[in-house]
Amino acid sequence: MAKAAARKTAPAASPSVERRPALAGRSTTAAAVKVEVLPSAERVSLRAPEASAAALSKALGVTLPNKPKTSAAKGGRTVLWLGPDEWLVIDEAGNDPLADCAKVSALHSAVGVSHRNIAISVTGTGAAATINAGCPQDLSLDAFPVGAASRTILGKTEIVLLRTAADAFRVECWRSFSDYVFTFLSEGSRDAAV
Amino acid sequence: MLLIRCPYCEEERPELEFRNAGEAHIARSANMAGESDDDFEKFFFIRSNPKGIIYERWRHMHGCARFFNAVRDTVTDKFVMTYKAGEPKPSKLPGVAK
Numbered sequence: 001m002a003k004a005a006a007r008k009t010a011p012a013a014s015p016s017v018e019r020r021p022a023l024a025g026r027s028t029t030a031a032a033v034k035v036e037v038l039p040s041a042e043r044v045s046l047r048a049p050e051a052s053a054a055a056l057s058k059a060l061g062v063t064l065p066n067k068p069k070t071s072a073a074k075g076g077r078t079v080l081w082l083g084p085d086e087w088l089v090i091d092e093a094g095n096d097p098l099a100d101c102a103k104v105s106a107l108h109s110a111v112g113v114s115h116r117n118i119a120i121s122v123t124g125t126g127a128a129a130t131i132n133a134g135c136p137q138d139l140s141l142d143a144f145p146v147g148a149a150s151r152t153i154l155g156k157t158e159i160v161l162l163r164t165a166a167d168a169f170r171v172e173c174w175r176s177f178s179d180y181v182f183t184f185l186s187e188g189s190r191d192a193a194v
Numbered sequence: 195m196l197l198i199r200c201p202y203c204e205e206e207r208p209e210l211e212f213r214n215a216g217e218a219h220i221a222r223s224a225n226m227a228g229e230s231d232d233d234f235e236k237f238f239f240i241r242s243n244p245k246g247i248i249y250e251r252w253r254h255m256h257g258c259a260r261f262f263n264a265v266r267d268t269v270t271d272k273f274v275m276t277y278k279a280g281e282p283k284p285s286k287l288p289g290v291a292k
Contacts, residue, residue, distance in 0.1 A: 068203040083258035136208035153256045
């Protein structure tokens with residue numbers, strides 16, 4: 001099943017090459033939470049000084065957020081504030097944000113990290129409790145509202161967390177330890193139901 | 195768990211996201227090759243190690259990834275205040291008796 005999903009989500013560069021995203025198609029469901037690996041997306045790690053933000057926003061079609069712990073989304077493209085001059089761009093619509101950044105002459109650094117990351121969605125009434133099994137941040141709606149995004153930790157690993165709805169999160173982690181993160185969240189979802 | 199205020203994220207975050215990065219405000223000599231051995235030893239190895247208020251560099255490793263400075267009490271482990279990297283040593287510390 002995992003193989004079929006991999007073929008469907010990642011078009012091969014040439015007939016002899018097949019890209020297999022880590023954990024493709026895996027999901028687990030507990031009483032109050034569903035943990036699911038999301039299809040692959042285009043991602044860019046973007047660093048730029050304040051003076052370049054306007055030009056990059058125009059090229060990407062999304063205004064780069066400049067407030068801590070926030071994100072901005074438009075037309076299937078989400079930009080997450082990671083640091084004062086650092087953003088993570090995620091495009092789920094199949095467009096290439098790296099090509100858009102390449103058109104900008106203002107000083108910036110855009111690095112494609114599409115296949116470095118794996119996205120896991122955590123949804124359901126126990127979603128916050130599931131992530132709090134290993135994440136020390138306050139995930140109440142007051143402290144971490146819908147649209148809030150932050151780099152943080154889960155258990156022993158670093159993750160990027162985005163709240164997509166009151167009871168839905170997107171967890172981005174590096175693919176080499178995605179198995180650990182997925183298992184951790186699966187265990188957490190069982191505890192969250194109790 | 196300690197909560198540490200990150201001056202870049204503008205809020206208190208759990209200590210697990212942070213790393214200590216040694217003493218702050220240690221100026222590197224502009225003419226490193228001309229330094230005497232004694233001066234270099236002082237710059238490179240000798241730290242103040244006080245009992246009480248210490249000025250330290252910290253890094254919000256698993257957050258915004260920025261370095262910043264913090265004033266901490268080594269006796270109580272309490273953070274007195276934090277400020278951005280590059281800013282001068284604060285002359286007045288809130289709530290600290292001299």
